[in-house]
Amino acid sequence: MATDAGRPQAARTHPDPWHAATSGRTVMAAVLMIFGGAMAFFEGVAALASDDLFVMTRHYVFEFSLTGWGWVHLILGIVLVAAGCAVLFSGALWARYLGITVAGLGAFANFLWLPYYPLWALVLIAVNIVVIWALCTGAHHEADMT
Template sequence: MASDASRPQAGHGQPRPWHAPTSGTTLLAGVLMIFGGAMAFLEGIAAVASDDLFVVTRHYVFEFSLTGWGWVHLILGIALVVAGCAVLAGALWGRYFGIVVAGLGAIANFLWIPYYPWWALVLVVVNLFVVWALCTGAHRESDMV
């Protein structure tokens, strides 16, 4: 049996040990980011494929092509899944990246409302809840230490 002196200690130049999220809200935010990212990715695939699922509105203030919106949602979906995996792995950068990407996802889905209203509103709420959970989880985790 090895003594404590022979075990590598996390110090200068050595990698930190894995640190899972200690707050339930952070864990929930990571899971919701993966879910929301997957939904945005599927939304993007459907839009790029020019599916007949979406309503094409005329004279909307934020009118873009359906294919353009599809690429926006594809990229945001992939970024949300990556950020969610990073948050679940305990990476601090994942939390900050997740806040930014979830905020952008909420804005993109708000602008997506004319194309598919219910789906867009659900994803706006999910993304706003993720931002809240990541910000609140950071506060709760700092109180636990």
């Protein structure tokens, strides 16, 4: 039986997706996460600081107090910025998964926030959906490039 122990290994055709180099999609997703997280943070601060800024709808199914929504968006904003920095500086697979999860939670929270500030919520929903798309397709795109 012959073995290949003495011969040098040929380079792998596909890189390990756990440590794929970051591409433009991943960098774009990280920057959008930092931007969206900052917007969510300021949305939370505005909700905590002033109740007169937002429209109060009656008989909304997902009705929380404005202070409760403020804390939700404040915490989500901080976590989005942290996840965006992790994706930007490490590009690791765990950071991408964290980014996808947090961006999904951000899109869901902004969907529930629609009656309070519709335009801002729609912009953040769109940003979070683009982030999820870029993080989901970025690893496959990077693996095919090398």
